[in-house]
Amino acid sequence: MMTKELFLKNFSTEIDKLYKEIDKYHADLVECKLILENKQIELDKINKELKIQKEHNKFLTELINDKGDQINYNITEIYRFFRNGSVIQLEQALRLLAHNPNLNKINEVTISSVLELINEILETGKGFVTDECYFLSLKIINSFYNSNVKSQVEEFFRYKHSSFEGNIYERFSLKLSLELFKSYILFGKKNELVDIYSDSITDFEYFNLDEIDREIFAKLLWYGVFVENEIDFIERFEFISEYLNEHKSEFQLYQLTRNILNNKESFLSNKIRVQNLIKEITVLDPIEKEIIFSFLIDKLSSQTQINQFEINTNLICKTPQYHSVYFLENINLNDGYREKEILLAIYHKPDRNARKEFFKTNVFIKNGDSKAYVNRGQVQKIKKLRMGGWAIIEEYPLSKLINRKQVNIMNSNLKNKNVSASSFKWPTTDVKLDPVVEQNSSNEFLNTTSELAKLGYKITGLNREKRWYILQNAVPKLGLKRVANIIAYNVRLRKKQKNGLIKNSYSIGEWEFDLDRLKKKYYKNDFVWPRLN
Incomplete structure (x- = not known):
């Protein structure tokens, strides 16, 4: 039988347990209350942001207001987004501007302000400006091609493109580069398009190759046809050239074109088929199609005339x-x-x-x-x-x-003269190449630039210390001669571009900094050091 003392002791123990549980529940309740309060604060913050965003979207919509066949742009406010670094608002404003159906109704007074704004966005290259801002800015420029202010935009692009081309190119974005290609083709800058297309092939390892899909491949292919350089593009990227065998109009037309140019098929007997395939192609917009395929038809027609002339000449003269x-x-x-x-x-x-x-x-x-x-x-x-x-x-x-x-x-018979690593002439970054370097390195290092890139070396996205770490690993793997010549080749390539020293000034400066650092670390005074002007 339980004694009174034992009963009271057990009762006290149970009471203590209950108090502890009550304290625990109270603590949990306080914690839940704090969580609810924090969630309410977050909810209030989200509601406030949504309200601000709603008001902002309303404001952005009002930036473009159709008034009597004219569009009134609040350029001052878009400037404010740009100068304050408000990248989200800037993108939204540019997107609304780029997709406005009445954009081609802009008047000659407003176009000056628009072009001034776009030039500042493209030319300054501020760090916060995104690829999308660049893309939309170019898209706006290109949209004026069929407008009443085309001549003003054409003049703007003619004189200003070199000041922002480098900023756009070194983003190494295929989407952005293709929009720049389109700008060149619309505004008659074919020579510049030839150069930048060739540079893009050389620097393709810096681009995100995951971006390449069927449509982008087709666009790059036809721009290559327009600048007569698509063979290099295809041969360098054989892993994606499987697209060429697909039964798509853009690829069927290309295969037919090559057969005609190689005299395997006749243009005259395939003229209607060529025209029908052109009509079926959708990866290029109507303006691009008109320019690129007009060039193609002229080329195929000229080839036919040349072939006929050569046949007649050979029959008479038997040209060897x-x-x-x-x-x-x-x-x-x-x-x-x-x-x-x-x-x-x-x-x-x-x-x-x-x-x-x-x-x-x-x-x-x-x-x-x-x-x-x-x-x-x-x-x-x-x-x-x-x-x-x-x-x-x-x-x-x-x-x-x-x-x-x-x-x-x-020259298939000329033997390469090997120069030992201890006596090679240090590569020059001067665009006036010295003949020894031209003979021994230009071809070799054109084909090996990617070797250094495969080790992770690049200017975009890496600071000097990260690049130096990569270079210190590259020298024992590739040799000082190869590493130095690859960097020097890249510098010369950029300097040779029109206004290359201006538009590629950052990259050139960083490459030459790395080259000078290699000299201080590894150079043993056993060859002539290159000029860096």
Whole structure:
């Protein structure tokens, strides 16, 4: 039987347990109350932000107000977004402006303010400005192509494009680059488009290749056709060229085009098919289609006329074909040489077994000698054939001369002269190349730039210390000579661009800083240090 004392003790213990549980429940209740209060604060904050956003959206909508066939732009407020670094508001304002259906009704007074704003956004390159802001700014410029202010926009782009091209290019965004390509094609800057397309192929490892889908590939392909450089694009990116075999209009037309240009099919018998395929293509907008495919039709028509002319000429004159010619510096007519027109093979790759086309050129021949000879002036004429490809000129002083916009010269018999790492001449970043560097490194390092990029080296997105860490690992793997020449080659490439020193000033400065750092760390005074002007 439980005693009174034991009962009271057990009762007291149970009471203590109840008090502890009550304290625990009270603590939980206080905690829940605090959580609810915090959630209410967050909810109030969200409601406040939504209210502000709603009012802001209403304000942005009112920025563009249709008034009697004219559009009134509150440029002052958009300027405020830009100068305050309000990137979200800036993007929204630019997006509304870019997609407004009445944009082509802008008057000549307002267009000056719009262009001034866009120029400041594109040219200053402020850190907060996003790729989307650049893209929308270019889209606005391009939208004026069919407006009554086209001439003003054309003049603006003609004189201003070089000041912001570098900012756009070094974003390494395919979407942004394609909009810039479109600007060039609309406003008649084909030479600049040729240069930047070639640069984009060279620097493609810096772009996000995950962006490439069927549509982007098709656009890059047809812009390549327009600048006559799509072969380089396809050969460099064979892993995505599988698109070419798809039964899509844009790729079927390209395959047909190549067959016509290679004389495998006739343009006259395929003219209607070409026109129908062009109509079916949707990856390019109507203006791009008109410009690019007008060029294509002219090229195919010209090829047909050339082929017919060559057939008739060959029937009469039997023009001889040569797969290669020989270089001779001094050709003396008194030694029995005479000038003759021949058909010279231009190969699609630096390989005798590659596809080839024949083009007329003048050479020197000699009775009893089966070879054809060219002097330096004739080599220059061959190089100026702006169709790309490779011409074999035996015994030419340079083993290979590479220029993507012209015919490349290849000498299959000339042996490469290897220069040891301890005696190589340090690469110059001067655009006036010294002949030793030109001969020994231009071709080699054009093809190996990606080796350094594969190790993570790039200017965009990396500070100097991160780049230096990569370079210190690269030197033992690739060698000082290779690393230095890759960097110097990139500098020379940018300097050669129109206004390259201005639009690429940041990249050039960083590359030359890295090159100077390599000199201080690894240079042993065993070769001539390059000029850095």
